[in-house]
Amino acid sequence: MTLLDLTPPKLLASRLQGLPVAIIGAGPIGLATAANLADRGIDFVLLEAGDRIADSIEQWGHIRLFSPWRHLVDPVSKRLLAETGWPEPPADSLPTGAELVHDFLIPLADLPAIAARTRLGATVTDVSREGMDRTRTKGRAQAPFLLRVATADGVEELTARAVIDASGTYRTPNTLGSSGLDPLGLAEVAELVSPAMPDVLGRERDAFAGRHTVVVGAGHSAANTLLNLADLADEVPGTRITWAIRNIQAVRVSTSPDDELQARASIGARVVALVASGRIEVIDRFEIVRLARAGAGDPEASGVRITGRRGDGLETVGADRVVNATGFRPNLAMLREIRLELDEIVEAPKRLAPLIDPNVHTCGTVEPHGFAELTQPERDFFIVGMKSYGRAPTFLLATGYEQVRSISAWLAGDTASARNVALTLPATGVCSTGAPGASGSNCCS
Template identity: 50%
Template sequence: MTELPVVVVGAGPVGLAAAAELRERGVDVLVFERGPRAGAAVAEWNHVRLFSRWAELIAPAARRVLDRTGWTAPADDGYPTGQDWVRDYLTPLAAALGDSVRYDTEVVGLARRGRDRLVDAGRDSEPLSVHVQRTDGSEDRILARAVIDASGTWGGPNPLGGEGLPALGERGCAAVTYRVPDVDSAEQAARFGAAHTVIAGGGHSALGAIVALAQLAQRQPGARLTWVLRRGSADSTFGGGDADELPARGALGLRAKQVVDDGLLEVVTGFRTAAIESGASGRVTLVADDGRRIDDVDNVVALTGFRPELGWLSEVRLELDPVLQAPVRLAPLIDPNVHSCGTVYPHGVAELTHPEPGVYLVGMKSYGRAPTFLAMTGYEQVRSIAAELVGDHESAARVELTLPETGVCGGAGVFDDPDSESSGGCCGPAPEVLTLTAPAVGR
């Protein structure tokens, strides 16, 4: 099978980094991207500024590939938007990888050649069978020695409903969106400007939306903002502040806290949405499972996290944690119900191996439903896997990454009871608000 290619699913930052690592090691690689371009998912949040610097967003192997093309690297200390990341890095990287990257091609199934999930014989000797479908309707089957699934979770936003299922009335509700609004666009500024908007969620995307919508509200009087949290308190949502090792991430939390302290929005905690009821003039009412109601809502921005799409992997044998839907060896390192801070230990092929030989979930997909993924974590994952695939076990086992430790705290379970929140380390008392010159950042 060594003559067969390694298939990478997804031409986003981690998928292209995997291709660069494999190319450097002389391995044939095919990257299948269902979108029309590299970074198609990133392009959907092109207006959002990242809290990682350029230095942390460019994979080492990708940088080496690009340097050979005469590419001009962005300044290490800049903070790009999604648009910048695609234009200045992902697009030229995909071009440098050439026809190894195939667009408008969706992987719709993965199996072992000639065998379904129940058959034991041949699972370590037969190649993997990758079923693809192109936008022109044609289908194909590609044999591969290994498959690296870097398809991410962007296409699977969690619902607003507090039970992990859509709230009653949520499906098809025009008032609900699952993306950070681009308030610089005329269309979205008109939609959110003079309206009552509910922001649901306690992660970086929600904080970014709060900051952006508060700025819009100050420009367009008449807007009303409500922040809905399932957890019992908002205090620890703001992260590490000026002690954060990712300064822009800390700045985002501080700016969101400033919005709250300035009274620019109402905060509703312990609210688990059970239903959305339609009202007059297209407005809706959110109803919690305890009976509380938020009336006269024009827009709901549901930013409650993401979940992996596992349907096309149903014929291969994965070993996933029953809670996070992440690889079982990785799950204890990232479980937000256990770890109250955003600390993630560097990890590689050992934590990402499944019972199905040659199948790896990487990047955001590997985190399942856990939040706070950093791009450089994914770059280390694929470096380790690429080393393993060529038999360099020593390099595969070696950790070549140091991650920042501070950041947004804990998970849904930890914060049901505000008295249970951590009071030390990066999750200590909410930081004092400072006057900031850092950019409005999110994600």
């Protein structure tokens, strides 16, 4: 294992003085990072690829989260907002993704200390060290970070004393293929494949109403879509639902009745009931290998044929539309010149991975962790939030808030506070038993 440099930041001299901390991503964890740094008087720049705050959450804003507000608000952010007269939402109510954004994240982003340092429409494409690729070592810790950023006006480069990557995973979904590769033929039918959690009851209703949809995936993002499709089927005759899973059953959806997050347990129970009633058809042990347009050789055909391995042979299912709810993975391409130490299985930071192994842990049994577990061989570079969990589907926002509180303390030179990590999470049933899964915030992890 690489020997890490844990010298307190205040003892590092030099070229880094006066540079901001760069935060990648203005979702809940990125904004909480900004709040924690602002609270400690540390300069930063917050870079968001979307044209609005929490752009990825807005994509599934119609989905209701299964965690109540008391688990969704970062403590430091709450204190800063309280000073402005912010009306705190009821602790036990369950917001939608859109309500999380509009009732908490936008007011947080509007705080002057954060708004003045936020850049929207700024996509970080690469991170490196100024004048150094990943092979050069001498003087590396004193070299500023170099971020290449694409904007509407072109490409520019920024320098920073530290980088906190809170970019999440929503923009890099897992593939439909069990091999981790895209199924053959995907390009020919790409317009018939929807990303996780489409708004089937709202803006995307016409694409699903009266049609046959195959939902692929075994996590709570799949379950939410199945429930919404069932509601649509009640309203529009001819709406059919098929659920394709790789294993013999979708264990992650079937959480224990003892789950403290009862909304999550309810999601699983409702899906199980719909399957039992025959309103949702299940195809289990189905591993997708090929997609093709319905009507071989007919580019005008409106449906898709899904071929997968099942048992000892191949089976083909026809549908009008496919929903990819197979989960997400981290974008590591942008970090090619950064020295990372990641777990070879889930692609999480090496020291964090044993704590979040989805074969062992549930959302509520993850131990508190902070800067020490997230430290990389690249000094003062941290991956946080959902991206820090790699392909593990067990992330809760409260975990990310404690991560960035600890890291902010470390960057401020407050080593004692950085090491004093504590976190109380709701007890849960089974969140996962293997296959990488859902999107992770508190609606579908």
